[in-house]
Amino acid sequence: MKSNITLAIHPEVGDDFYSDKWIEYCQNHNINYKLVNCYSDNIIEELKECDALLWHWIHIDYKAQLFARGLIASLEAINFPVYPDIRTCWHFDDKLGQKYLLEAIEAPIVKNYAFFDKESATNWIESTTFPKVFKLRNGAGAHNVQLIHSKKEAKKYINKMFGSGFQAYYRGGVLKDKIWHFKRDKSLKSFFKIGAGVIRYVFPHKTYSMLPVEKNYLYAQDFVPDCDHDIRVFVIGNRAVTKKRMVRDGDFRASGSGKMSWDIGEEGKKCVEVAFEVSKQLQTQSLAFDFVKDVDGYKIVEISYAASPRGFPKSPGYWTKDLEWVETSLRVEYFIIEDLINSLDDK
Numbered sequence: 001m002k003s004n005i006t007l008a009i010h011p012e013v014g015d016d017f018y019s020d021k022w023i024e025y026c027q028n029h030n031i032n033y034k035l036v037n038c039y040s041d042n043i044i045e046e047l048k049e050c051d052a053l054l055w056h057w058i059h060i061d062y063k064a065q066l067f068a069r070g071l072i073a074s075l076e077a078i079n080f081p082v083y084p085d086i087r088t089c090w091h092f093d094d095k096l097g098q099k100y101l102l103e104a105i106e107a108p109i110v111k112n113y114a115f116f117d118k119e120s121a122t123n124w125i126e127s128t129t130f131p132k133v134f135k136l137r138n139g140a141g142a143h144n145v146q147l148i149h150s151k152k153e154a155k156k157y158i159n160k161m162f163g164s165g166f167q168a169y170y171r172g173g174v175l176k177d178k179i180w181h182f183k184r185d186k187s188l189k190s191f192f193k194i195g196a197g198v199i200r201y202v203f204p205h206k207t208y209s210m211l212p213v214e215k216n217y218l219y220a221q222d223f224v225p226d227c228d229h230d231i232r233v234f235v236i237g238n239r240a241v242t243k244k245r246m247v248r249d250g251d252f253r254a255s256g257s258g259k260m261s262w263d264i265g266e267e268g269k270k271c272v273e274v275a276f277e278v279s280k281q282l283q284t285q286s287l288a289f290d291f292v293k294d295v296d297g298y299k300i301v302e303i304s305y306a307a308s309p310r311g312f313p314k315s316p317g318y319w320t321k322d323l324e325w326v327e328t329s330l331r332v333e334y335f336i337i338e339d340l341i342n343s344l345d346d347k
């Protein structure tokens with residue numbers, strides 16, 4: 001390993017973020033690190049004397065959405081290594097960007113549509129078939145994903161989309177999910193989470209309501225029917241962690257359901273293969289994929305540079321590029337920092 005490196009880490013608190021484990025990794029491996037604040041006016045100055053930056057920013061961070069890509073591109077302009085780099089993150093939480101990227105590389109995707117004026121969107125609605133899946137370009141846990149059954153429903157949606165728009169953070173969806181989780185496991189913990197959900201519904205988290213309103217576009221996908229699950233593959237360098245997520249009862253949406261299995265089945269391996277191929281083509285440091293099963297095989301519905309670290313520590317192992325299964329305990333955060341350090345060796 002290259003000696004005397006200093007990694008700049010932007011710290012965040014909590015298990016939604018990678019930074020705690022990055023710091024732990026540095027401490028355990030005697031790697032110098034400096035905590036930096038990416039939101040500070042003099043972040044460029046703060047990074048002097050450092051060899052690389054690690055910053056895990058998440059989709060609901062309206063501030064990061066404003067400038068993270070700009071900061072990262074600026075650092076890349078002086079060849080300063082960053083996780084996530086631009087190739088890895090420019091399309092993060094932007095399904096519109098992902099549409100063109102995945103079409104450009106001819107990845108196996110669910111057919112999707114984008115319109116940027118009401119007239120084009122209306123014309124499409126008049127000529128297409130239903131149901132279709134309408135999505136905001138951002139959001140997670142399936143909260144901004146809806147099944148639109150008819151032309152009438154679609155018109156109502158676009159009136160809103162080309163009118164007042166939608167809040168990017170759908171409070172009602174978050175509360176509904178907490179109730180669904182309670183119905184499933186009936187634990188005291190999930191009961192209290194409903195209480196917390198109600199409080200959050202009435203007094204939304206300030207950060208969440210600061211996200212810009214989504215409006216003036218229509219993004220839609222063909223509906224892939226009869227899916228009882230999706231498959232999530234998270235590729236980090238030459239390893240992939242996977243899970244199968246089951247849909248909510250009476251619903252087509254898996255992400256955020258909380259019901260899952262580590263067994264992706266024989267057919268699911270194809271997703272791992274495709275995820276490695278696409279990651280290679282896009283030269284990403286890490287990339288998570290959501291696949292749904294169509295009649296002619298699994299197709300990508302979404303990509304994200306980061307997946308929540310909460311679930312993966314329980315993964316019984318990971319896949320290699322040759323689709324060999326390595327049974328081990330793991331932390332995706334360690335994979336990420338290891339890869340970044342190794343990439344410094346090559347410089």
Ligand SMILES: Nc1ncnc2c1ncn2[C@@H]1O[C@H](COP(=O)(O)OP(=O)(O)O)[C@@H](O)[C@H]1O
Binds near residue numbers: 110140142227253
């Ligand atoms: N076109 C589709 N056809 C069928 N199911 C879909 C489709 N798109 C998404 N889904 C289901 O809805 C879930 C949420 O969709 P996704 O685009 O991944 O949104 P999010 O960003 O909220 O995770 C997926 O996990 C999948 O189960």
Ligand SMILES: [Mg+2]
Binds near residue numbers: 141142255290302
């Ligand atoms: Mg998803």
